Amino acid sequence: MAMLENNTALVTGGRQGIGRGIADRFAAEGARVTITGRGARPDDLPAHFAWASSDVSDPRAVAELAAGIEGLDILVNNAGIQVEKTITETSDVDWDELMGANAKGVFLMCRALIPRMSHGGSIINIGSISGQTADPGLALYNASKAFVHGLTRSIAVDHGPAVRCNAICPGWIMTGMVDAAFAVADNPEAAKTDALARHPAGRLGQPSDIAAMAAWLASDQSSFTTGQLFTVDGGLTASSPLNPGLFR
Amino acid sequence: MMLAGKTALVTGGRGGIGRAICERFAREGARVFAADLTPAGSLAEGQPPDDFIQLDVTSEDSVRAVYDHVAATADSSLDILVNAAGIEIEKTIEETSLEEWNRIFAVNVTGTFLVSKYALPLLRRSQAGGGASVINFGSYDGFIADPGLAAYCATKGAVHALTRAMACDHGPEGIRVNAICPGYVDTPMLQSFFEGDGSGGDGCTIDSLQQAVRDVHPMRTFGKPEDMANLVNWLASDEARYAAGQLWVLDGGLSAQVQQMKL
Numbered sequence: 001m002a003m004l005e006n007n008t009a010l011v012t013g014g015r016q017g018i019g020r021g022i023a024d025r026f027a028a029e030g031a032r033v034t035i036t037g038r039g040a041r042p043d044d045l046p047a048h049f050a051w052a053s054s055d056v057s058d059p060r061a062v063a064e065l066a067a068g069i070e071g072l073d074i075l076v077n078n079a080g081i082q083v084e085k086t087i088t089e090t091s092d093v094d095w096d097e098l099m100g101a102n103a104k105g106v107f108l109m110c111r112a113l114i115p116r117m118s119h120g121g122s123i124i125n126i127g128s129i130s131g132q133t134a135d136p137g138l139a140l141y142n143a144s145k146a147f148v149h150g151l152t153r154s155i156a157v158d159h160g161p162a163v164r165c166n167a168i169c170p171g172w173i174m175t176g177m178v179d180a181a182f183a184v185a186d187n188p189e190a191a192k193t194d195a196l197a198r199h200p201a202g203r204l205g206q207p208s209d210i211a212a213m214a215a216w217l218a219s220d221q222s223s224f225t226t227g228q229l230f231t232v233d234g235g236l237t238a239s240s241p242l243n244p245g246l247f248r
Numbered sequence: 249m250m251l252a253g254k255t256a257l258v259t260g261g262r263g264g265i266g267r268a269i270c271e272r273f274a275r276e277g278a279r280v281f282a283a284d285l286t287p288a289g290s291l292a293e294g295q296p297p298d299d300f301i302q303l304d305v306t307s308e309d310s311v312r313a314v315y316d317h318v319a320a321t322a323d324s325s326l327d328i329l330v331n332a333a334g335i336e337i338e339k340t341i342e343e344t345s346l347e348e349w350n351r352i353f354a355v356n357v358t359g360t361f362l363v364s365k366y367a368l369p370l371l372r373r374s375q376a377g378g379g380a381s382v383i384n385f386g387s388y389d390g391f392i393a394d395p396g397l398a399a400y401c402a403t404k405g406a407v408h409a410l411t412r413a414m415a416c417d418h419g420p421e422g423i424r425v426n427a428i429c430p431g432y433v434d435t436p437m438l439q440s441f442f443e444g445d446g447s448g449g450d451g452c453t454i455d456s457l458q459q460a461v462r463d464v465h466p467m468r469t470f471g472k473p474e475d476m477a478n479l480v481n482w483l484a485s486d487e488a489r490y491a492a493g494q495l496w497v498l499d500g501g502l503s504a505q506v507q508q509m510k511l
Contacts, residue, residue, distance in 0.1 A: 129506055133505055135505070136508070195509045198509065236507055238392060239507070240388070240389070240392050240394045240507075241503065241506065241507045242461055242464050243394075243507075
């Protein structure tokens with residue numbers, strides 16, 4: 001039996017990658033899914049998805065989007081960007097763009113939609129393992145994800161039992177972002193071998209791995225689950241950043 | 249001097265980290281009892297400025313005898329207890345025999361339990377303004393795993409939980425309990441880890457392996473026993489009067505980062 005029959009879901013930043021993986025899974029579980037993204041509806045987006053052109057960092061756009069929604073069951077705050085810089089390299093524009101999408105966007109969407117969700121609705125924020133421990137050269141990204149983790153707990157505390165709110169912390173998920181990272185490695189094949197060796201699961205993640213957690217957090221199976229962070233990273237962060245075996 | 253007038257007992261007091269703690273405590277004006285299996289411990293050279301007591305932390309009789317001695321020579325009072333005795337077994341659970349498992353739990357966990365249990369009557373008599381201080385040795389391995397150290401990781405996780413429990417139970421009696429969680433510290437145990445890992449093979453020298461490991465640390469170096477002693481000294485002092493029940497990670501930033509892919 002489908003887990004999300006008769007549910008309505010909104011997934012931000014669902015054009016591709018993890019957001020699209022979550023949208024696909026939700027649809028397969030019987031939910032009616034609206035995907036948001038900046039710009040026009042992608043040509044190849046299947047007809048069963050509704051599309052809303054909306055920028056999560058723009059308060060007016062978010063208000064307009066929310067005005068058309070009533071009784072939403074599931075909100076997934078997935079939209080996010082990455083800026084590969086240390087703080088001394090980061091410009092004010094970088095700050096506004098990154099924090100606008102990753103931090104302010106989650107705030108704006110939750111503020112606008114919590115009053116419009118059905119009782120017992122589920123908010124799922126996409127945090128990151130990088131919000132718990134640092135990835136080098138991703139300072140604002142790391143910090144923005146830590147913000148998401150903190151906001152997740154606050155929403156759970158302030159707005160339960162009306163809504164539940166949890167975050168998923170993905171590790172290395174094979175998306176365009178990760179493909180690009182391997183492509184520019186000195187030795188892409190060796191880089192991939194090394195990355196695999198660091199994952200007890202023996203593989204990198206797929207958007208469907210994150211979608212599996214999201215489906216559970218969206219379903220009634222998790223009705224007692226709120227305010228928590230769920231790491232889905234193939235075991236990466238369970239082991240030390242050091243693994244002497246890899247230095248041979 | 250931060251520890252003038254205080255009395256301290258350090259288990260594993262002749263080991264790599266324990267010895268540095270004893271030397272620091274003595275410099276800070278404490279009366280130090282260094283307890284270990286043998287006067288040489290894991291380091292043979294020199295004679296530190298402390299009173300040596302033979303102690304097997306896994307033996308209740310041995311622990312009691314040590315406190316009889318401390319009570320007789322230090323007015324039945326103890327201000328500082330450092331549970332630094334510990335061993336490491338470099339194996340996965342499949343390779344670990346039950347005997348080895350029981351042995352490492354006996355030293356790292358039961359030892360911390362026994363030595364703390366029988367210290368309580370003396371710690372309660374401490375006149376230290378900042379309270380009596382117990383400092384256990386956990387490890388960053390109690391939070392995240394190093395490969396091939398399964399039982400060790402488990403013992404350190406147990407010490408972390410025990411630290412919080414002791415802090416809750418005995419805080420009201422004026423006894424502060426904290427744990428230091430070292431990362432890679434340059435000690436005989438670390439050398440054994442590198443050699444035991446077999447990483448010297450495959451055309452890679454232990455030196456080059458160690459350098460590679462140092463380079464993963466944000467501080468680009470291993471810790472020294474003295475670095476651990478710096479924090480132990482603070483926790484033992486009255487400066488730390490409000491510090492209790494915490495796990496203090498001291499690892500050169502190692503565990504602040506996600507694993508570093510070789511891109």
